[in-house]
Every structure is written in C-alpha cells, then in structure tokens.
Amino acid sequence: xxxxxxxxxxxxxxxxxxxxxxxxxxxxxxxxxxxxxxxxxxxxxxxxxxxxxxxxxxxxxxxxxxxxxxxxxxxxxxxxxxxxxxxxxxxxxxxxxxxxxxxx
Numbered sequence: 001x002x003x004x005x006x007x008x009x010x011x012x013x014x015x016x017x018x019x020x021x022x023x024x025x026x027x028x029x030x031x032x033x034x035x036x037x038x039x040x041x042x043x044x045x046x047x048x049x050x051x052x053x054x055x056x057x058x059x060x061x062x063x064x065x066x067x068x069x070x071x072x073x074x075x076x077x078x079x080x081x082x083x084x085x086x087x088x089x090x091x092x093x094x095x096x097x098x099x100x101x102x103x104x
Contacts, residue, residue, distance in 0.1 A: 019071055022071050046090075057081065
C-alpha cells in the first residue's frame, strides 16, 4: 500500500514539474508574437490537419496528464479552431467538412 502511495506522490510531483516546464516555455518572450506561415499543401492534407486539430482539442476533455495541452487556455483552443476553419475555408472544404461531421 505504501508503494502505491509513494508512486502516486512521485507521479504528482512529475506532473507538477512538467506543467511548470511547459508553462515556462510558453512564457518565453516572443511566444505570443504572430507568425505568418505560408503553406502549400494538398487539400487532403488540409482536411486531415483540420481533423487533427479538432481531435487534439477534444482530448483536452480527457485531462491527459503530462501534456502541454493540459495548461493551454480556452482562448488558445478557440484560436486553434479558427486556424482549422480558416484552412478549410481557404481550401474550399468547409461544406465538405460540415457534411463529414454530420455523418458522426
């Protein structure tokens, strides 16, 4: 029983340390600066990338430990949703994506 408690305590300390490291990295000066990225990728990859973003955001609800996703703010997730939507719009895939989502 003591070993289980000790393992849980060590895991909590590790999780706390990792969260502090991620928080520190995200706080580095310049991390909030906008970066212009020009992509030229096939539409299929745009659709896949938007799905990867959606899935990554949905995993936040599972409260995965030891992940940078755990400390990201809701505003950050909103911005990522906007990025995914912008990608779909620019690729002309918004309507297709909505129809695919309706199949779920």
